[in-house]
């Protein structure tokens with residue numbers, strides 16, 4: 001059998017969803033952002049809601065999210081994605097609306113926006129990429145930086161007596177009556193990626209059904225900011241991030 005005979009559409013067991021554009025992603029090799037983008041695109045495609053889904057792109061490494069998934073997007077100022085998503089969903093209640101935010105965007109600069117949107121129970125999905133660091137701007141300490149973790153602005157490790165404790169924002173948001181679904185996932189193995197995809201789907205379905213605010217936190221790597229290879233970063237995440245940010249559903253009502 002020739003190579004040409006083998007490489008035929010009917011023999012393919014995996015293909016790129018057409019909703020992912022041909023634009024080459026700018027993310028560092030090994031970064032979780034690209035994997036989560038792929039999952040979101042696949043879910044929108046499978047739900048057949050591309051023409052009624054609006055994404056809100058963040059400030060941070062994912063600032064160019066709108067270049068990679070072929071749906072309507074709005075770009076928000078730093079931390080303001082939940083406020084913009086509120087407006088988009090209220091004006092177009094039939095739409096599926098989601099924000100895509102890093103921990104610097106969501107849990108630092110946008111803390112108040114996040115809490116109030118969740119407390120109001122806005123019918124949006126929030127995808128929260130928690131890599132414990134400000135990736136784009138050089139790897140500074142974020143609220144989610146672990147105790148003792150070294151970053152550009154705490155080279156000796158986070159000292160909780162000075163900077164406080166890592167912020168478990170998903171647990172906090174689960175306490176609010178407006179949230180209907182809060183879950184913490186990861187995309188470092190095939191099995192975890194399948195679970196993360198299911199969570200993304202549930203969050204988008206909740207937005208369509210106007211059930212309240214859904215949060216899907218994805219505990220992620222930033223191998224460049226952490227100064228590790230992709231393999232080392234995944235291992236470090238399992239050993240250090242997961243004990244502080246345990247995976248699984250926190251709230252589902």
Ligand SMILES: Cc1ncc(C[n+]2csc(CCOP(=O)(O)OP(=O)(O)O)c2C)c(N)n1
Nearest residue numbers: 059060061078102103104105133134135136
């Ligand atoms: C109001 C405002 N403050 C600060 C910045 C600078 N800034 C741009 S991206 C970024 C870090 C974003 O980090 P995070 O949200 O964790 O995303 P990551 O890059 O890790 O994916 C910062 C501080 C900005 N653009 N606007």
Ligand code: SF4
Nearest residue numbers: 028031061135222223
């Ligand atoms: S700096 Fe970190 S978060 Fe940004 S693209 Fe690179 S690995 Fe991803």
